[in-house]
Structure formats: structure tokens, C-alpha cells
Amino acid sequence: MEELKLREREAGLVPEAFCIAPAAVAGSLSQDIDTPSLVLDLDAFEDNLRTMQVLAERHGVALRPHAKAHRCPEIALRQVALGAAGICCQKVAEAVPFVQAGLRDIHISNEIVGEPKLRLLAQLARKAHITVCVDHPTALKALSAAMAGHGASVGVLVDVDVGQKRCGVQTPDEAVALAGLAQSLPGVGFTGIQAYHGGLQHKRSLDQRRKSCDKATRLIRRYLDALERAGIACPVVTGGGTGTAVFDVASQVYTEIQSGTYAFMDTDYGSIDWGEALAFRHSLFLLGTVMSTPAADRAIMDFGLKSTSAESGAPQPVGWPGLRCVAVHDEHSILQADDSKNLPVLGDKIRLIPGHCDPTFNLHDSVVAVRGDRVEAIWAISARGLSR
């Protein structure tokens, strides 16, 4: 193989790097964006940022938006500029481009296991204020040894399971033991608890979400009481998400909320009952082109699973009444119209709301930020693919 490439290179057959032009340039028309592309409507996005920031401030709760939703430093910088206390990341490597972009207060809302990850964490912790989650004494001891060994220190939040049945300690006694251990070890300090319940966020009815939040709140109080009885101060209680934010901020237990999707929305969050509570707008769209119109019952789009995540359902078109995305293949999606008169034609560009924004952002290297019919900027999704 190497020989083959060498031969071709000598014969001048291996070309210079081709120019894959960017999907858009600042100042150009939104309709000229090449597809498939991820498009952010800045007016709606900025509205969403303000709405959540105002909600948090009204209740005296910090907003620490989750950057796992977008993996884009330009977005995090705007959240912090509006008053966010810092950001969350879910992975150590994911945090790197955010620290490089100037973010200085990052909670890694996850357990960290493995020597390469701990080494990178120590590098980050020497540049920024970093907190991480723990739910196991073995992992906490390894964390402490790595931080102390590299001359770094991180804050530790004990992850408590409030019903999600994922990570987190199962009892207040375990939490107290871990908090005490964190206080006794070098390179780490006990900062508080994390109580996140992802499953609650997507319950359809507002009332269901309220009741589930009340139940989680009662559980969190048991943890706080146990820590208090043990004489351990717990300055931070972090958790909450977009679907439950209105209850989380009023719960009197959370000191900060971790919402992420509120800035963008998706069909999954868009379909739950919001009552009068909060009004977030769809700001994130997948832009696709009709590449085939083989029959009167369907139009085929030029995007698929490599441009939009589909495990939470297909993306859905906006501005095309009666048109539905009924299938997402690897590189195609199929649109059907309730009336063939409503089918788009070859070359039409269509905006769709992604099914699930977090994994969809992670498929793209950049997002095209538009205001009205003009492209304002192209933002790098710098943490795309950084999942270690």
C-alpha cells in the first residue's frame, strides 16, 4: 500500500489538498448555505439564553449551562457573558477546547476513571477551576492520588442517584462517607452534591414533571440532612435540566442548574407540555436539500444519520405544512406530504428541527449562525468527537 502511494506521488498523481469550500461565509444569504448543515437562528437562541438566565436569577439560583448539548466554545462564551456561573462538561477531553477558549469554571458532571483521563484532568485543573463527580471510594482515591501527584486540585461533588438509576451513590450514608473521605485526601476537596435525573426531563406532562421533581427534592433533603448531621458543609447542590428547570429553581435545594437544551430545543423537548411555564423557541435547524423527487408521494433529502441523530425520532420540517420526515437512512431522509401538491421540488432547501440536539451537534464540525436571511458567523464545534 505504502509503495502504491509512493509510486503515485512520484508520478505526480496524488493531488494537492482539494478545497472543500465551507458551507457558508459570513455575510452571505442563508439560502445559499450548502447542505447538509447545522443552522442556528441567533434571535431565537439569544432569546432562549435570556429567558433561562432571568428565570435562574429571579430565584437566586446559579445557571451553569451544560456544554455537552453543543460542544461549541462560542456558545459557552455567550452564556457566561449573560451571567452563567460557568459551564458543565461531561467528559475531560470535551473540556479542553472550552478552557482553551477562556472558560475558567467548569464542572465535569461525571465520574472519571482511568489514568490518561486523570492526567489530562490535572492539566486542566492547573489552568481553571474544575469540579468533578465521584460515586466510589476507589475512584476518589485514584483521583486524589493523580491530582496530588501532578500538583493540581479539583473540587469533588458526590453524585447521588435521585431515581435515574444510572451513576451515583444509593444512600445518604455512602454520600457522607465519600464526602468525609474527600475532606481527608490531598488534591481534592468536598464541594457538594450532584443530583441529576435525566429521565424526568422528558416526561410529557408538566404535572408529572412537577411531582417527580418534588419526589427528587425530598430525596435530596435526606442527603443534605445526613451531611449536616455529620457536620459536613455542602455549599453546592447541582443538577436539573431544561424540562424541569422551572421546578428546580424553586425547589429550595438546588444552588445551580445544569440545563443545556434550552438554548436550542429539539423535537423531543418540543413535544412535551410546557404549560405557561417557560417559552423556549426552536433555534437549531438542520438544513437539507431535496436531491430526488422520484414519485408523487415522496421527496428525498441529502442528509441522514451522519448529519442528524435519529434515536429520538426523525427531524421534522418547519414551514412546510403537511410534510413529514418518515425515515432517516445513512445519508438520505424521506419526506412524505399529505397531499402531493405540498411536496417540495428538486433543489429546494428545507429547515428541519433535529430529534435530539446533543448528538446532532456532535456530528458537525461547525454551526452556521444566521440572523434573519443573513449568515452572521460560522462557529466551530471544537469539542466535536472529544468523548474521552
Added chain:
Amino acid sequence: MEELKLREREAGLVPEAFCIAPAAVAGSLSQDIDTPSLVLDLDAFEDNLRTMQVLAERHGVALRPHAKAHRCPEIALRQVALGAAGICCQKVAEAVPFVQAGLRDIHISNEIVGEPKLRLLAQLARKAHITVCVDHPTALKALSAAMAGHGASVGVLVDVDVGQKRCGVQTPDEAVALAGLAQSLPGVGFTGIQAYHGGLQHKRSLDQRRKSCDKATRLIRRYLDALERAGIACPVVTGGGTGTAVFDVASQVYTEIQSGTYAFMDTDYGSIDWGEALAFRHSLFLLGTVMSTPAADRAIMDFGLKSTSAESGAPQPVGWPGLRCVAVHDEHSILQADDSKNLPVLGDKIRLIPGHCDPTFNLHDSVVAVRGDRVEAIWAISARGLSR
């Protein structure tokens, strides 16, 4: 925002680029690969390449493996070195790193709509032998104008719908008209037809797939007869996939097959009935680490939707009897054991078979090629994210 960054940079607070170490280096132990990572077992992979190549050659049919499955030039070079006639790509941008790597015969098995894509296609077509699909006279005329305008030429395959109900012309008359149009226009030449039916590939029973292939074959013959009656030579009939390869090569209609997954397999293809027909081995694995063991009923892994595609089902562990992956979240997956004695412990590394290999490859920047317990190479998935 800019001001903030500038201030921090002046104060020396913005760090140099952090070193995110690679997941592995050549020569290191497989067990030391950092996670989540995509791992390719070279012995199984090479067996699979040989099995399919031998099958195609035995029937005198060309093998043109689909690079959309892996997006990795190192893999394509090995397929061609073993005798493949060239490769397929699904997108124009996707083809760029393959041409840069020295591949010189690429069929873009898809319709291409939009001026930026046609411009890039012309660049490629001046360096390599490129064919593309058409299913609409308007798109064919735009293709011809773009190629002629840029001093390039491409071969054209009329895409015919043999039951998938996606792209492709619906009748032999349309195919004849498009073929005739291709013969009359500059910058394009009629090369043959593409008859691909993705839906057939995944039918569970071998007999179902055989019957469906027979039906598709009869339909293809109708197209070939119509072209013959019109006096239009049709040198190429391309299509087929991993699930139907054994029937496609024997069909007497296909001159080449486009299988992709055969090199890797996934849980989706792994679960269909293969009879005695072909024996492909699982060569592609997601490697994850147990990052939390909060309760006796589950272990939490450090990968999720950003490392493995889940719309075709969760990845499944190998070498851990009774252990199942029951949920894939954004950055976590949940393993359950039929007996808590079979649960892995904190820090254990586990190999899993991805649910669907194509979109899973597209989530990773590289794949770690291993032989036995040693890392042999790290291959860039250079076309990752190139979906325009």
C-alpha cells in the same frame, strides 16, 4: 467576549494547546487503549476482505466495496490491494480523502444536486475516474453543464428503484430516456444502471432475502431489455450489499457489487440468518470502560450516543456471558447482568459490537487497528463528517 479573551490572553491565562494524547500508539498493548475507542481486529477484518473478494471472483463479478461504511482510506486501499475494482462513496465531499489517498476509481452511488457539490465533483473528476447516479433530467442537465463548464467528465449510472422506494426512476421508459439524454450531453457518458435495495439487506431469513433478490433481478432484466431494445449498451449494473451478496453475485445481472459492512459486521447484520452461505466475522468493536458500579444490578460504561450509533439498537458486549447493554444515553451506557456475579468491576475494559457500523465509524476520528493483544496502527477516518 473578544475583550474577555483578549484580557485573559494578555494576563497569560490562556494556555497553550493542551495535549489530548492519542487513544493508543502502535506497539502498545490492546488493553491499554484509552476509551471510548473504535477497535478493528485485523485478523477478522482481513478474513472478511478475502471471503468477499473470493466470492465475487468465483462468479466473475467485480467487487466495489462501499466506503460509506468506514470512511477510512487505509481500509479502502487494502480492499483495492486485494482485488476490488474501486470503491463507492455516497457523497462528493466524502470522496475527497479517498482521491487524496490515491484511489482512482470511485462510483458516487447517489444523486448530486447543488452547484457547490458539482464544482467539487468536477475537481475530483479531473484527478480520478468518477461515476455518479442520476434519476432526473433536470439534475442530469445541471451535471452535464457543470462538468463541461469545468473541463471534466463523469460516467453516469441511471439509478433505478427496484423496490426500496427511495431514489431512482420508476419505469424502464424513464431509464431509457435518461440514458439517451446522457449519451447526447457533453461532460457525461452513459455507463450503466444502479439497482440497490437497502431494505433487502436486513431481512432476517436467508430465504426471504433470496426471494426478494429474485424479484429485484426480474425487475432489473426489464430495465436491461428496454435499454437493449433502444439500442443502448449498458456495460455496468451495480448494486447489492452484504446481506444479499451471495444472491447478487449469482444473479447474472449485476456486473459489480457494492457491499460495505461485510468487512466489519454489526449487531444488525450479525443477527440475520446467514445459513451456510457466507461467514463474516465481527471485526469492529467499541471499547469502553466501566466508570461506575453504583448497584448490584448494573455497570455504567463511559460511552454513549457520541461514540456509537443507537438507532439500530444498543451495542452488545462480547466475552461477557449474561451481560447486556440495555440503554445508551448521550455519554453513558448501562450494562445489566443476568446474575450480579457476572457484573464487571470499576475500570474493566469491555469490547462491544456496535449496532450499526456506518454511522458509528462516522463518530470517530480514528480506528485503532489491533492484531491479537497488540496495537498495530491507528488509521484516520479521514472522511468522518464529510457529508456534503
